[in-house]
Amino acid sequence: MRNARYGAIEAGGTKFICEVTDADGTPLAATRIATTTPKDTLAAVMAFFDTQQQQLGVISAIGIAAFGPLDLRPDSPAFGSILATPKPQWSHVNLVSPLQQRFGCAMGIDTDVNAAALAEALQGAGKGCSNVVYVTVGTGIGGGVFTEGRTLKGALHPEMGHIRVLRHPHDADFAGCCPFHGDCLEGLASGPAIAARFGKPLDQLADATAAVDIIGYYLGQLAATCILLLSPERLIFGGGVMQQQALYPVIRQTVSRLINGYVGIGATDTALQQLIVPPGLGEHAGIAGALALAKQAEAA
Amino acid sequence: MRNARYGAIEAGGTKFICEVTDADGTPLAATRIATTTPKDTLAAVMAFFDTQQQQLGVISAIGIAAFGPLDLRPDSPAFGSILATPKPQWSHVNLVSPLQQRFGCAMGIDTDVNAAALAEALQGAGKGCSNVVYVTVGTGIGGGVFTEGRTLKGALHPEMGHIRVLRHPHDADFAGCCPFHGDCLEGLASGPAIAARFGKPLDQLADATAAVDIIGYYLGQLAATCILLLSPERLIFGGGVMQQQALYPVIRQTVSRLINGYVGIGATDTALQQLIVPPGLGEHAGIAGALALAKQAEAA
Numbered sequence: 015m016r017n018a019r020y021g022a023i024e025a026g027g028t029k030f031i032c033e034v035t036d037a038d039g040t041p042l043a044a045t046r047i048a049t050t051t052p053k054d055t056l057a058a059v060m061a062f063f064d065t066q067q068q069q070l071g072v073i074s075a076i077g078i079a080a081f082g083p084l085d086l087r088p089d090s091p092a093f094g095s096i097l098a099t100p101k102p103q104w105s106h107v108n109l110v111s112p113l114q115q116r117f118g119c120a121m122g123i124d125t126d127v128n129a130a131a132l133a134e135a136l137q138g139a140g141k142g143c144s145n146v147v148y149v150t151v152g153t154g155i156g157g158g159v160f161t162e163g164r165t166l167k168g169a170l171h172p173e174m175g176h177i178r179v180l181r182h183p184h185d186a187d188f189a190g191c192c193p194f195h196g197d198c199l200e201g202l203a204s205g206p207a208i209a210a211r212f213g214k215p216l217d218q219l220a221d222a223t224a225a226v227d228i229i230g231y232y233l234g235q236l237a238a239t240c241i242l243l244l245s246p247e248r249l250i251f252g253g254g255v256m257q258q259q260a261l262y263p264v265i266r267q268t269v270s271r272l273i274n275g276y277v278g279i280g281a282t283d284t285a286l287q288q289l290i291v292p293p294g295l296g297e298h299a300g301i302a303g304a305l306a307l308a309k310q311a312e313a314a
Numbered sequence: 315m316r317n318a319r320y321g322a323i324e325a326g327g328t329k330f331i332c333e334v335t336d337a338d339g340t341p342l343a344a345t346r347i348a349t350t351t352p353k354d355t356l357a358a359v360m361a362f363f364d365t366q367q368q369q370l371g372v373i374s375a376i377g378i379a380a381f382g383p384l385d386l387r388p389d390s391p392a393f394g395s396i397l398a399t400p401k402p403q404w405s406h407v408n409l410v411s412p413l414q415q416r417f418g419c420a421m422g423i424d425t426d427v428n429a430a431a432l433a434e435a436l437q438g439a440g441k442g443c444s445n446v447v448y449v450t451v452g453t454g455i456g457g458g459v460f461t462e463g464r465t466l467k468g469a470l471h472p473e474m475g476h477i478r479v480l481r482h483p484h485d486a487d488f489a490g491c492c493p494f495h496g497d498c499l500e501g502l503a504s505g506p507a508i509a510a511r512f513g514k515p516l517d518q519l520a521d522a523t524a525a526v527d528i529i530g531y532y533l534g535q536l537a538a539t540c541i542l543l544l545s546p547e548r549l550i551f552g553g554g555v556m557q558q559q560a561l562y563p564v565i566r567q568t569v570s571r572l573i574n575g576y577v578g579i580g581a582t583d584t585a586l587q588q589l590i591v592p593p594g595l596g597e598h599a600g601i602a603g604a605l606a607l608a609k610q611a612e613a614a
Contacts, residue, residue, distance in 0.1 A: 083577040097577060145468030157543070161466060168445030168461070168545035169579075169589075176576055177542050178535065180478055194576045235478065242477050243457070243543050245468035276476055276494045277383040277397060279469070289469075 020312075021063055021076035021117075022304035024126065025049075025109060027101055030059055031301050034066040034073065039305055042070050052107040060116050067117070075120035077307030078109055079129030079300045082156075086124065086167045094123050100193075120314070122307030126150075127158030128165035128172070129303025130293075134250050135160040136306055138294030143247035147240045148299070149174070150253035151233065155200040159244060164310070175200040179235045182228045185211075203232040205255055216258035226260045233261060234268020237290055241269065241279055252293035259292075266290050320612075321363050321376035321417075322604035324426065325349075325409060327401055330359055331601050334366040334373065339605055342370050352407040360416050367417070375420035377607030378409055379429030379600045382456075386424065386467045394423050400493075420614070422607030426450075427458030428465035428472070429603025430593075434550050435460040436606055438594030443547035447540045448599070449474070450553035451533065455500040459544060464610070475500040479535045482528045485511075503532040505555055516558035526560045533561065534568020537590055541569065541579055552593035559592075566590050 019042070024031040030047040043066045047058045067073050083097040094110025114121050124132070131140075131148035140146035146160040155175030159166035166172060176198045190197030191207045201207055208216055212225045219225055237249055251265065266286040273279050280286045295302055319342070324331040330347040343366045347358045367373050383397040394410025410421050424432070431440075431448035440446035446460040455475030459466035466472060476498045490497030491507045501507055508516055512525045519525055537549055551565065566586040573579045580586045595602055 145466075159543075161461065161468070162464075164462075166445075166461060166544065169541075169547045170545045170577060172543055172545055173577060173579075174543045176573075177539050178480055178572060180480065194574050195572070239477050239539060240543065241469075243459075243472055243474045243540065244466065245470045245472055247469045272478060272495070273476075274494050277470060277473060279473075 017071055018074045019067070019071050020305055020308045021066075021073045021119075022301050022308060023059060023076065023078045023080075023109075024129075024300040024304055025078055025080035026126065026300075027081050030055060032059055032062050033301055033305070034063070034070055035305055039302070042066070051103055056107075056109075056112055060113065063113075063117065073117055073119055075122065075308040075312035076113055076117065077122040077129075077304040077309070077311060078113075079124060079126045079304040079307065080109055082125045083170060083173070084109075084123065084125055086171055094121070120308070120311040122304075122311030124165050124167070124303070124307055125156070125158060125171050126300050126303075127156040128160075128167070129158065129307055130252070130295075130299035131158035131160040131250075131303070132165050132306050133295055133299045133302035134248075134293060137302065138299060139250050139291050140248040141294070145244065145246045146248045146250065147244055147246040148250045148252065148293070149233075149236065149240075151203065151205075151251060151255040152253035153205050155204050155236075155253075157236070157240070159246075161244075174236060174240070175204075177236060177239060179232050182231045184224065185228045199232055199236055203229045203255070208255065216255060216261070222258060222260060226258060226264055229255070230261045230264025231268050234265040235272065237265050238269045238272040241273065241289075247289070249290050250293050251290065252296075252299065256292065262290065262292070317371055318374045319367070319371050320605055320608045321366075321373045321419075322601050322608060323359060323376065323378045323380075323409075324429075324600040324604055325378055325380035326426065326600075327381050330355060332359055332362050333601055333605070334363070334370055335605055339602070342366070351403055356407075356409075356412055360413065363413075363417065373417055373419055375422065375608040375612035376413055376417065377422040377429075377604040377609070377611060378413075379424060379426045379604040379607065380409055382425045383470060383473070384409075384423065384425055386471055394421070420608070420611040422604075422611030424465050424467075424603070424607055425456070425458060425471050426600050426603070427456040428460075428467070429458065429607055430552070430595075430599035431458035431460040431550075431603070432465050432606050433595055433599045433602035434548075434593060437602065438599060439550050439591050440548040441594070445544065445546045446548045446550065447544055447546040448550045448552065448593070449533075449536065449540075451503065451505075451551060451555040452553035453505050455504050455536075455553075457536070457540070459546075461544075474536060474540070475504075477536060477539060479532050482531045484524065485528045499532055499536055503529045503555070508555065516555060516561070522558060522560060526558060526564055529555070530561045530564025531568050534565040535572065537565050538569045538572040541573065541589075547589070549590050550593050551590065552596075552599065556592065562590065562592065
């Protein structure tokens with residue numbers, strides 16, 4: 015439909031970004047709403063779409079790319095809810111049902127990282143690939159998976175930031191900062207873990223060489239594990255920590271060393287440079303993914 | 315079609331198991347062919363299906379569950395070929411094209427472990443689940459992935475036996491036996507790695523407690539990694555090494571310890587017992603998977 019309108023929501027821990035687009039994905043209206051209480055935040059979200067719908071026309075579908083963990087099992091009574099989360103008041107809040115009741119349209123929801131993987135696969139750094147992994151490295155570490163047209167879900171959804179990793183020999187003493195696991199990947203290589211060891215973000219250190227070697231080694235282990243379990247054609251690393259561009263070659267070198275030519279995976283520098291890449295959509299992957307979820311929900 | 319006939323091949327390093335079934339999957343004829351040279355082996359396979367087709371009726375589709383690595387990219391000129399393999403003469407042998415030329419029917423092919431995951435998901439221990447992982451622990455360690463109706467492929471296919479793992483404190487000295495990686499999971503926990511350390515298979519040791527604790531710790535790390543990356547509803551461990559049933563509780567305990575209650579994954583003993591299970595189809599998963607691949611190829 016040429017005049018169709020779509021809603022997209024990137025639901026984050028500090029802000030909800032909302033957009034209304036046309037069928038081509040061109041934004042017609044957008045807003046940012048601070049994440050406060052669930053009641054106030056969702057009321058502001060609904061007021062935005064109410065107003066825009068009156069001005070722009072009926073919204074055909076709304077997609078939500080949300081912080082998690084989420085209940086995404088289609089047959090679950092709690093489908094569309096945030097599960098137990100450390101974020102006060104947001105545990106067990108259903109993001110889908112109030113919007114569905116108000117707007118009566120098709121609704122899609124997924125994790126922010128699954129949505130980003132979807133958007134990057136459809137129109138970003140993974141365009142044309144059948145299997146894409148998107149990893150974000152920031153306050154936390156999370157990963158999403160796109161496989162043959164859709165995102166990977168199951169009992170829950172990928173939570174790959176919490177895998178265990180081998181310690182870098184020059185990083186033996188840091189206990190890690192994950193409240194659940196101590197020195198899992200997120201506990202060793204997230205933004206807070208970097209700040210705890212090095213005092214600053216990696217891209218602000220006067221000499222980042224040693225720190226990049228340590229953090230890149232940990233992220234490279236996630237990359238190698240993703241390759242061996244998920245066989246992606248593109249493995250995208252984004253998020254604030256990846257502003258330090260020197261991480262990419264260290265991640266690639268770690269993969270090369272760990273895979274060691276096995277079955278030809280990443281066997282050449284060129285292959286590794288094509289496999290492990292920065293995002294194509296930058297910070298827009300989340301909201302672009304939410305829009306893609308809206309369109310998938312409409313087509314389902 | 316009531317009178318439809320299907321061919322199924324489990325192509326292994328020591329033998330090719332071939333079956334012709336009816337539409338319900340009931341075997342009408344079966345044979346085992348020793349894996350010798352590609353030429354002789356494939357000639358014997360084709361002679362079997364030739365004979366059976368004359369007696370039983372036209373074969374509608376043939377599925378192959380093969381040792382790998384395999385080229386499974388549908389647009390590849392080498393689709394259906396074995397990639398570089400240590401098995402003499404079998405590198406770059408195409409398993410699909412000679413059968414397709416001879417029988418002109420629909421053809422499906424996948425790794426033996428992906429096929430096993432498919433069969434277990436459709437009719438075995440993963441029946442009713444949308445996401446299933448099947449791991450075999452034997453001469454090597456391999457894993458297959460079923461997600462929402464099909465197996466996971468991509469640039470290649472899962473090769474999860476070669477992930478790196480944390481060393482068990484009582485196993486610090488064994489160098490591992492993987493020719494590519496030394497002490498990757500397969501190098502530490504496969505049948506040959508067990509024989510190198512303990513002299514016998516785990517189910518033949520007079521007191522297996524210490525050995526089971528070590529091997530279960532490594533396999534438990536693969537289980538935890540699978541859960542965090544793939545979110546399966548069922549994680550099936552099969553293969554000869556798993557004949558030592560005491561491994562299952564150690565794998566579950568390791569998962570419980572490593573995940574540590576994060577987002578409720580495997581949070582109870584009951585949940586872990588339902589998540590991490592033995593195969594439902596035993597040794598028949600491979601050939602059942604090959605049959606399922608034949609049916610999927612016919613429907614495609």
